[in-house]
Amino acid sequence: LAMSLPEEDLTCPVCCDIFTDPVLLSCSHSFCRGCLKHCWDTGIRECPVCRKKASKCNPPCNLALKNVCEAVLQVRRLSSVEDKVNCNLHGEKLKLFCLNDKQPICVVCQSSKLHKTHDCSPIDEALLDCKVRETNIAIGYLNKFCSLLLR
Structure with missing residues (x-):
């Protein structure tokens, strides 16, 4: 997923991190809900990027962007297992x-009571499967989002 979408497209221009609970302003800029609230605490309700006045006090969630960001974060969490x-x-x-508990385990854990009856796969296969699944979900959400923008 990281190769198909530049990370700056998933980054809030206020906190410079991957979006958390992104909202969409009428000017088409997105921000983390918390970052926008912090910017608006001054009493001026405008876009922090283009300074256009916001048309809504409570902008809608950018669901497509939220799902893509969550997918990227999940892949990162799985990738960090290597560390x-x-x-x-x-x-x-x-x-x-x-696969039942959605967590990495060792071969001793696999034969323990806790995981003995669970489905397991090699960790690199699970990571690849997750990346493919989350990428496909993210692409689906982006396609829906783009079709809404083109209306």
Whole structure:
């Protein structure tokens, strides 16, 4: 997903981080709801980018952007598993992903009571599956969003 969408398209111009609960202003600029609220606490309700007066006090959620950002963050969380190489319980490498609990596990965890009956896959396969699934969802939301803009 990171390759198909430039990260700056997913970044709030106020906090410079990936959008959290993005809202869409009538000028088509998006912001994190919290960032916009902070900017508007001064009493001036205008777009922080283009300074156009906002037409609504409570702008709508940019659902397409929200879903894309959540997908990117989920992939990042899964990717960060590579940094956490060892299991906290057994000290073994985290080579598997428990599909039931949605968490990385080691081979000792897999044979434990907690995960014995669960479906597991190699962690790199689970990461790839997640990236593909989330990318497809994000593309679907972007297509819907673009078709709404073109109306």
